[in-house]
Amino acid sequence: MKDFIDKFKKFLTPAQAASWQTFIYLAAFSWAVSFAATGFAQVFIIHIGWLFLIIAVWWLIYVDEIQKALTFQGFFYGPWIVGALICVFLFGNWSAYPDALPYVVWPIVSFIVAAIRPKFFIKPGPIFKIPDAAGRQDLVILLLCNLVLSCWFQLHFSMQDLLVEYPSLSIDKFDRSAFVVKVSSQEQTATKGDTMLGLAEAELESELEGRPWAEVEKWLYDAKDHMQAVEAAVKRQIAPSKENALWHLRSKVLSGRPDYDLRLFAIWQGPSSKSTGYHLSKSCQIQQVRGRVRVSDDAQSNDPSNLSAPVTQAVGKIQCDTSSPPIFEPDPTLVRS
Amino acid sequence: MNIVPLRAVAFQILFLLVAIAIEARIFRQRMNLDHKTCVQYATTVNLLSVVVGWIIFFAAEPFLPSNLDAQLISYMFFDQLFHDSLSSSVPSIIIVVGFFIFFGTWLLKVEGLNLLEMILGKKKAEEKPEQLNFKFRNVRNRSQNRFIFRGTGTRAATVLLANACSFSAILLLMAIRLIERLYYAP
Structure with missing residues (x-):
């Protein structure tokens, strides 16, 4: 020493x-x-x-x-x-x-x-x-x-x-890449598809919750057209990114009368290990319940008579499950539509 | 630090080794140089074209239109074409770009060799004498102009041949990889 x-x-x-x-x-x-x-x-x-x-x-x-x-x-x-x-x-x-x-x-x-x-x-x-x-x-x-x-x-x-x-790439597999290897697969807490489905659920709630049942059914009948407005509203709320144009929201009404099962899809159509991309889905039950008609904010201020009309009638109630993990196969219900 | 381009590095090293081995051999056959110099020359010009190629790529990449961007991402991360309205024209884009890359590297290698010999303070490597004789016999009856053109063009022709051989070998390796993927992929 x-x-x-x-x-x-x-x-x-x-x-x-x-x-x-x-x-x-x-x-x-x-x-x-x-x-x-x-x-x-x-x-x-x-x-x-x-x-x-x-x-x-x-x-x-x-x-x-x-x-x-x-x-x-x-x-x-x-x-x-x-x-x-x-x-x-x-x-x-x-x-x-x-x-x-x-x-x-x-x-x-x-x-x-x-x-x-x-x-x-x-x-x-x-x-x-x-x-x-x-x-x-x-x-x-x-x-x-x-x-x-x-x-x-x-x-x-x-x-x-x-x-x-393009953060939506990172949940994909890079096995076939001739360029990169994944060294650690960090679990992402919320993927963009998940976030988009959550926002879409909120949009649907504000559209359908507490609305007269006839209006709800009418909305569901035109769901395809309404989803474009929902998609635009959702995209305004997520962080702007180059990849946003490659995400799409679709919906599919699976069953009807008396209750509806509305399936929401967030579809990634950007580069992916599958040429069809991947998607996440969320299923929402829209039920008919008796309750007071919820009046939208501006109608409330314009027409105070609505407030004093405690009429109960058949209104919509929407309840959604948590969204699925990313699925790398095209959904059969979507392919048919 | 989720992804590392280790496979790109591995492929680059493999392709460089193949190209250097092939080009050094062709330089040895067609130029009056010893073995070590040939390997050094081939190493220098190939490393130079790799560096210039990367610099051009990094400079051009931010300016790619977004649909080509998606194609590039799809190729780099997933090793396949991205299916959109553009994907049918991608093969022709690749052929045109490949054409420019081939003749670009050829020019770069010829100029790189000239620059290297300037740095090393050597005069241009002479052609092999027997080849000179062969050429002389060959062009005896032709015009003087043509002889001079052939004489100065020999170096460029050698590099062109070397470039063509190394590109072919690398393409062959890529084709083997493609076939392996098509037939043995799970």
Whole structure:
């Protein structure tokens, strides 16, 4: 143990005034001093401390033992560590950039770090010497490899953006995709179809609940036409999104007299693993009950005589089940219609 | 972090390896270069076309009309066409785009090789002497103009052949994948 501490002490003691240890101490010193400062001065000192730390690590990775430790199968990946550090420094506490930027910049910065062989750390000499033809060929391939890496990072974030624009895709299966794999299937609390059916239920309630039975039956007779108005009303209430045009609400009256069973469908007609898309359904029972006629708000204010007429008559009552999970087969009742 | 384009990366690596292997072999046959240089040249031009291709894709993708957008999503996430009013014209769009991609990569690879040799400070790789003789014999009776054209066009012709072979190989791999999917998919 003592041996180890001695070794560690020796490791941390600078061999000369200009060494990586000096920069580590400078970084630590800046960090300590930053506590004493406030406002702009503090930010400035922290940034200076970061720069010292980056220089120290940059130097450190070229120390023989460290360089050996950071080499895998002859490939020295030290520059990518320094590149990551530089990206954290550049983008760490600044959020006004697209998510992809730090990742896209990282390989490019790392390439620059790898290309500038800092001979000046160890031996005196020019900072950057143009390498010979073989070295230049290696650098060109290294640059292109890093650019491809940047493109892959960008692809990842572009596809995330697509999922944000089309959230209804994410409940589908991506087994057949030649591009993506699902790494975690997070359970979504409410899918868009679910939300739409809930809103449609509320719309139906305001249309049918407490209405005279004759009106209810008339509404159900023209349900197909009324559903377009319901769909438009629902789409006004959900968050605007590119994919909304690909969602449709349909209905089907399944049985009649005396009570009706109205089936509501939210149909996703966008890209899907099934060419027919998927749908969610919700079934609503519309019953005939005796009760007071509910009068809509504006009629109430216009015609106060309605209020004083406690006539009970046959009115509609609507009750809906919870909506089904997404179904990837076309519904037989819908196909027939 | 729900999805990761790992399959895209895997396919890209596979296609790159196939293309580099094929093109390096054709460069070796048709240009007066040693084996290592051929592999390096093929690697460079193929990585370059991948990078330029991605940059064009990322630049164009936000400007796609929304019905092509749906097709692209359907292809990337579900590996199939999206059935709408546009889907009948998708094959012809693919053929036209594929045509431009093929000749675009050809141009890019020729220019990329020139640029690379400029960076490396080499002069243009000479054609193989026996091929030069062959050509000389072949065109002896033709006009001088034609000879010069053939002489400067040889490099481009080699790259065109290499490009055609690597594209064919990649298409073959994609066709195998398609057949596998059609016959063995659950």
